[in-house]
Amino acid sequence: MRKHGYPFLMLFCFRCDPYYSQFLKAADAFSEALELIADHMTSNSTSLKRQKITLLNNRSAMYEKAGCLDLAIDDCDLILDMENQHGKARPRKLRILESQNKWQEALQEVCASQLLYMQENKAYLQNGLPMPPAPIPASKLEEILLHVVEMEKDKYLAQMQYKMPGKFTITQLLKSYSSFGDWTKAAKDGPTVGKFTSQLQTAKNDGDKVPLLYRRALRYALEREYEMATVDFEMAFSLVTDTPDLIKSSGINLVDLMEWVGMVRHWHFKLDSALECLQQAARTDPNRAGLLVKQAGVQLDAGKTDESLKLLEQALIIDPDCVDAMLHRSNLRIMQSKPEMAKSDLERCLRLQPKNVMAQLRLATVLVSLNDADGASRRIDQLTNSNETEGE
Amino acid sequence: MTAVGFVSSMFAHVVTHYSGWCKTKVYSYRGELAFTQGRMDEARMNFDKAMELDPTNPTPYVNAAMVILNSPQQQFQMPDTNLACSLLEKAISIDPQFSAAYVHLGQIRLGMATEIETAKTVIDLYEQGLANCRTAEEVKELCGMLALAKSQVAAAIQLGIEKFNMN
Numbered sequence: 001m002r003k004h005g006y007p008f009l010m011l012f013c014f015r016c017d018p019y020y021s022q023f024l025k026a027a028d029a030f031s032e033a034l035e036l037i038a039d040h041m042t043s044n045s046t047s048l049k050r051q052k053i054t055l056l057n058n059r060s061a062m063y064e065k066a067g068c069l070d071l072a073i074d075d076c077d078l079i080l081d082m083e084n085q086h087g088k089a090r091p092r093k094l095r096i097l098e099s100q101n102k103w104q105e106a107l108q109e110v111c112a113s114q115l116l117y118m119q120e121n122k123a124y125l126q127n128g129l130p131m132p133p134a135p136i137p138a139s140k141l142e143e144i145l146l147h148v149v150e151m152e153k154d155k156y157l158a159q160m161q162y163k164m165p166g167k168f169t170i171t172q173l174l175k176s177y178s179s180f181g182d183w184t185k186a187a188k189d190g191p192t193v194g195k196f197t198s199q200l201q202t203a204k205n206d207g208d209k210v211p212l213l214y215r216r217a218l219r220y221a222l223e224r225e226y227e228m229a230t231v232d233f234e235m236a237f238s239l240v241t242d243t244p245d246l247i248k249s250s251g252i253n254l255v256d257l258m259e260w261v262g263m264v265r266h267w268h269f270k271l272d273s274a275l276e277c278l279q280q281a282a283r284t285d286p287n288r289a290g291l292l293v294k295q296a297g298v299q300l301d302a303g304k305t306d307e308s309l310k311l312l313e314q315a316l317i318i319d320p321d322c323v324d325a326m327l328h329r330s331n332l333r334i335m336q337s338k339p340e341m342a343k344s345d346l347e348r349c350l351r352l353q354p355k356n357v358m359a360q361l362r363l364a365t366v367l368v369s370l371n372d373a374d375g376a377s378r379r380i381d382q383l384t385n386s387n388e389t390e391g392e
Numbered sequence: 393m394t395a396v397g398f399v400s401s402m403f404a405h406v407v408t409h410y411s412g413w414c415k416t417k418v419y420s421y422r423g424e425l426a427f428t429q430g431r432m433d434e435a436r437m438n439f440d441k442a443m444e445l446d447p448t449n450p451t452p453y454v455n456a457a458m459v460i461l462n463s464p465q466q467q468f469q470m471p472d473t474n475l476a477c478s479l480l481e482k483a484i485s486i487d488p489q490f491s492a493a494y495v496h497l498g499q500i501r502l503g504m505a506t507e508i509e510t511a512k513t514v515i516d517l518y519e520q521g522l523a524n525c526r527t528a529e530e531v532k533e534l535c536g537m538l539a540l541a542k543s544q545v546a547a548a549i550q551l552g553i554e555k556f557n558m559n
Binding site: 109 | 421425450486490522531532534540543544546550553
């Protein structure tokens with residue numbers, strides 16, 4: 001065995017094939033030459049250093065051809081320690097790492113190459129001049145990065161805890177439903193949270209608590225305290241589930257409560273239980289199209305676009321004037337890159353509710369994407385002839 | 393009238409006749425439209441107005457940061473990256489789940505980093521973003537950013553490069 005220092009590896013990668021053995025013989029010859037240099041090298045031997053680099057490079061190439069990839073990489077590392085800009089060592093190391101599917105190490109080599117390139121061309125960068133072509137194309141970086149992400153993402157996906165969206169996002173969602181004005185007005189006109197809390201403290205039985213919890217939850221929702229609203233809705237629902245007779249004396253509509261419970265579970269990404277609750281509500285009141293719209297939202301977040309679409313279509317069969325279904329279906333169409341269908345839904349929505357600002361804004365962006373000048377002109381004529389003065 | 397012209401007229405109409413939440417949405421949309429048309433000053437003005445009308449909406453903060461980064465600069469002048477960073481940090485404080493804010497903030501900070509220790513804080517930022525992701529797509533995007541940042545730091549250490557900043 002030659003003195004490569006890795007006799008086991010040599011045995012491992014040695015093949016009884018003349019094609020490979022010729023490369024190993026060549027590598028042996030380079031090793032002998034390196035040993036000779038080592039005997040004569042001093043700290044000032046720059047020419048010998050150059051020769052060493054050349055020999056290591058040649059040996060590395062032979063190892064690569066012989067399939068002794070780890071030895072080839074070791075030689076590349078020795079070269080790069082002496083000359084980090086060596087034109088062949090880093091590309092060879094990168095090539096080998098890719099062939100071994102060592103994607104993170106490969107990514108580090110790409111980054112090293114880029115950092116050196118940026119340092120070398122610093123003057124171009126500082127003066128805003130065009131830079132020479134990068135040694136490694138962006139497409140190679142992207143390709144390697146994709147492999148790294150594939151390896152790493154599962155760890156983060158497993159750790160992902162579905163948190164409630166931000167207050168602004170939930171508020172926007174609530175405003176997208178046509179019932180927003182009704183429940184917010186009722187909550188605004190009613191007692192404060194503090195008042196409800198004192199009443200709950202003196203409530204004599206669960207029958208008294210259910211309506212107080214429900215109304216306090218609405219007040220919390222008005223004030224954007226969605227976590228607190230969730231607690232109250234779930235508590236009210238729990239009491240009613242345990243004792244169904246409570247709902248009769250509470251003055252609360254059970255379907256309204258179930259609709260809210262379905263929504264708050266959706267916010268918390270408890271999609272299965274959200275859907276179950278909304279489906280139960282829909283069985284209780286099959287004519288409330290809004291329940292199907294909310295189920296559609298849950299299915300969309302579950303990645304079930306087709307089911308979502310079917311639910312919105314069913315909602316429109318139950319209530320052909322259901323603007324919520326039109327608005328939310330238009331969203332889905334935009335996501336599906338079907339702007340013409342989105343436009344159709346939005347125009348239908350606006351015929352029924354000309355003051356629907358969200359529909360107007362969405363239609364605006366759809367029209368721009370369609371570059372529909374004639375349609376735009378007709379819209380502006382309708383808009384300027386209307387007497388809208390309403391706020392939110 | 394072109395479609396863009398119509399949209400501008402529609403926005404003007406809504407701003408005149410509607411109030412509160414409606415206006416902030418309109419200014420935000422108006423800003424996005426101006427941005428796509430390359431009218432950066434107008435875009436910035438609309439985003440600033442949207443922020444003023446509703447400070448709880450994180451989107452105009454991110455969009456304003458994008459205007460700063462994408463506005464044409466005079467020769468030898470750099471965008472106000474400090475201001476862009478503060479806008480993105482504000483967006484994250486309003487909504488810690490705003491994944492795009494982490495992506496852009498990390499990119500700016502890494503570009504501005506003069507020391508490797510500063511670059512390492514970008515890794516912490518991406519880890520924070522990953523802890524707040526809500527969808528698999530967000531995880532993939534931030535995962536890629538994190539992997540790249542880690543590799544850049546590791547490569548710099550390997551090469552003995554002490555400073556990232558090319559300025």
